[in-house]
Amino acid sequence: MDTGNYIYRQGVSPETRVAISMKNRIYTKHEGSTNDFIQVGVLSTFDMSESRTVDVVRGVGFGDQVAELVPGVTEPMSITINRMLLYLSNMFQVLGYKGGGAGLVRSLKHHQWPFDIKQELVMSQISSEDVKGIGGGQNFKDSTVAPDKFKALFTFFEACWIESSDVSYPADTAQVTENATVKVTDVIDGSSSYNDVCLDTGNNPFAGDGGSFRFGSGIGTLTVADPTPALG
Numbered sequence: 387m388d389t390g391n392y393i394y395r396q397g398v399s400p401e402t403r404v405a406i407s408m409k410n411r412i413y414t415k416h417e418g419s420t421n422d423f424i425q426v427g428v429l430s431t432f433d434m435s436e437s438r439t440v441d442v443v444r445g446v447g448f449g450d451q452v453a454e455l456v457p458g459v460t461e462p463m464s465i466t467i468n469r470m471l472l473y474l475s476n477m478f479q480v481l482g483y484k485g486g487g488a489g490l491v492r493s494l495k496h497h498q499w500p501f502d503i504k505q506e507l508v509m510s511q512i513s514s515e516d517v518k519g520i521g522g523g524q525n526f527k528d529s530t531v532a533p534d535k536f537k538a539l540f541t542f543f544e545a546c547w548i549e550s551s552d553v554s555y556p557a558d559t560a561q562v563t564e565n566a567t568v569k570v571t572d573v574i575d576g577s578s579s580y581n582d583v584c585l586d587t588g589n590n591p592f593a594g595d596g597g598s599f600r601f602g603s604g605i606g607t608l609t610v611a612d613p614t615p616a617l618g
Contacts, residue, residue, distance in 0.1 A: 413504040428470040436463040463570040503543040545571035
């Protein structure tokens with residue numbers, strides 16, 4: 387795969403505080419790239435979604451009242467990728483498989499191994515400067531494709547498998563697009579400890595994070611802040 391082609395040249399993007407798709411970079415280990423993550427080109431869309439059931443706990447004789455909502459098992463995260471088909475680079479190849487002109491892979495049943503995806507949301511220069519003045523700035527890493535003054539949020543999607551794949555050759559449009567739906571085994575930020583003790587997820591009332599008034603020392607007591615401003 388020729389990633390040095392002019393198609394893969396980087397352009398400029400606006401410097402805003404709002405996250406924009408032009409600064410969302412997706413990397414995979416392309417076919418033949420060994421252990422190096424390479425940015426995926428000509429992506430039309432990159433969508434992520436996940437869900438889980440939330441079971442309702444009620445009590446007989448207590449009327450129409452919810453005692454507690456209990457989260458169920460989270461379904462594997464689903465990623466939808468839409469990409470332009472190139473003669474020398476198809477969907478299978480950018481996900482690491484020997485497809486197209488590189489090998490025999492033409493079907494999902496030819497896949498023997500999973501793959502990883504890396505997402506890098508590159509901050510604008512404005513936001514990178516703002517990060518320096520807030521707590522938790524250590525969670526923002528230097529972008530791999532921009533000078534150190536630009537920070538980025540990393541997300542790693544581990545051990546992914548393609549669930550569905552399709553390509554469309556329309557008669558009324560010249561462009562050929564490929565689509566793939568990917569299931570993800572796990573999602574991490576690449577650096578944090580990931581267990582029940584070490585993972586600080588926020589909303590913990592016992593750690594002073596706030597959370598729901600139904601939990602913690604103030605159980606059952608709802609307090610509302612006084613909207614009247616204090617007079618100096």
